[in-house]
Amino acid sequence: MNTKNNLCESIRHCAYQHGFDLCHFSRPEISGKDRKALDNWVGSNMHADMAWMAEESRLERRKEPNSMMDDVQTVISLAMRHAPPPYSLEHANNASNKGIIASYAHGVDYHDVMKKRLKALARDLDKLLGEHEQRVYVDTAPVLEHALAASAGLGWQGKHTLTIHRQQGSWMMLGELFTSANIPVDNPSNEHCGSCTACMDVCPTKAIVAPYVVDANLCISYLTIEYKGFIPYELRPLMGNHIYGCDDCQAICPWNNKAKTPDTDLLTPRGENILPELAMLLHLDEQDFRERFRKSPVKRTGRAAFLRNVCIAMGNSGDIEFTPLLLKALYDGEHLIRGHAIWALSVLHRLHHIDGFIEKLIELKKKEENNDVLKEIKAILSPK
Ligand code: SF4
Numbered sequence: 293m294n295t296k297n298n299l300c301e302s303i304r305h306c307a308y309q310h311g312f313d314l315c316h317f318s319r320p321e322i323s324g325k326d327r328k329a330l331d332n333w334v335g336s337n338m339h340a341d342m343a344w345m346a347e348e349s350r351l352e353r354r355k356e357p358n359s360m361m362d363d364v365q366t367v368i369s370l371a372m373r374h375a376p377p378p379y380s381l382e383h384a385n386n387a388s389n390k391g392i393i394a395s396y397a398h399g400v401d402y403h404d405v406m407k408k409r410l411k412a413l414a415r416d417l418d419k420l421l422g423e424h425e426q427r428v429y430v431d432t433a434p435v436l437e438h439a440l441a442a443s444a445g446l447g448w449q450g451k452h453t454l455t456i457h458r459q460q461g462s463w464m465m466l467g468e469l470f471t472s473a474n475i476p477v478d479n480p481s482n483e484h485c486g487s488c489t490a491c492m493d494v495c496p497t498k499a500i501v502a503p504y505v506v507d508a509n510l511c512i513s514y515l516t517i518e519y520k521g522f523i524p525y526e527l528r529p530l531m532g533n534h535i536y537g538c539d540d541c542q543a544i545c546p547w548n549n550k551a552k553t554p555d556t557d558l559l560t561p562r563g564e565n566i567l568p569e570l571a572m573l574l575h576l577d578e579q580d581f582r583e584r585f586r587k588s589p590v591k592r593t594g595r596a597a598f599l600r601n602v603c604i605a606m607g608n609s610g611d612i613e614f615t616p617l618l619l620k621a622l623y624d625g626e627h628l629i630r631g632h633a634i635w636a637l638s639v640l641h642r643l644h645h646i647d648g649f650i651e652k653l654i655e656l657k658k659k660e661e662n663n664d665v666l667k668e669i670k671a672i673l674s675p676k
């Protein structure tokens with residue numbers, strides 16, 4: 293083995309010791325194809341409400357990784373695997389009085405774990421590489437992480453746009469370490485989706501509008517986590533019981549069939565986040581919510597948006613037993629929760645008839661001050 297390979301292997305060894313499962317190297321360059329894909333995606337407004345994605349300066353930084361710091365020579369792409377969902381897609385979808393939380397969020401917040409591990413790796417690199425500048429990134433920075441991971445040979449971007457490794461599948465989170473050290477790079481990954489379209493076919497909202505293109509406006513991950521407004525009417529029934537993120541396109545992917553469950557430590561799933569009872573969740577007040585999801589990524593979404601999702605799942609369940617809880621939610625201080633509780637009750641009312649529901653709406657209409665909630669009420673009292 294020559295000295296160059298020794299350096300890569302030493303860095304990989306350190307990365308594995310700090311809990312990373314994959315570690316690959318690339319130059320800070322984004323291919324013309326990936327730049328064009330990003331421009332088309334943003335140009336078609338597929339970034340939805342994530343306005344920061346379309347900001348000129350951030351867009352340029354995404355396309356020019358070497359603008360992230362002075363004299364960056366190498367990008368180290370790192371992956372940390374997490375356990376796949378411990379149930380089948382069918383089982384989760386049929387458990388309609390329970391909510392589906394994406395598997396990466398079953399344990400503690402990976403951002404915190406990843407950041408700590410990246411910083412520990414950075415300290416080791418200071419010793420290994422001598423004088424060099426470096427920065428670490430997890431998710432929030434304008435870094436095209438899947439494109440960089442593919443050019444570093446960590447895996448290819450599947451038609452669902454996530455990174456897939458041939459042996460380890462796609463249940464993993466990515467982070468990056470940019471350094472001014474010139475480290476030998478890996479060969480880019482080849483693409484192995486072939487003629488498969490399973491992820492496109494299974495997507496409940498048909499958000500994968502073309503191979504390798506996900507329209508965030510339609511994606512349940514975006515809608516349940518990032519989006520903080522009223523969910524479009526036509527998408528609510530399609531969301532089923534997804535209350536935080538969505539695993540469907542990964543769960544169906546054949547490359548995940550053989551992926552072994554990793555020996556995770558910090559990311560170990562917590563039982564209470566695996567198909568939690570919807571009824572328990574709608575009981576959470578602000579303080580309960582903060583305590584219940586204290587170290588979980590779910591806390592980032594906030595109580596209002598999370599319970600909005602819970603209300604939609606309750607409506608989609610068709611379960612009349614949720615009526616008393618939803619009626620109580622009509623008086624919640626958060627308009628997002630009141631509005632979606634109205635919608636959920638209207639679904640249950642259509643199926644079972646809820647005594648006094650229309651009268652209740654007429655009474656609420658007189659007092660409600662929020663225009664979006666009023667719109668929900670009017671949509672039921674005076675449908676077009
Ligand atoms: S995360 Fe869910 S909604 Fe989004 S593309 Fe995948 S299957 Fe579709």
Ligand code: SF4
Binds near residue numbers: 484485
């Ligand atoms: S489900 Fe099929 S098309 Fe989609 S990412 Fe996996 S291999 Fe590719």
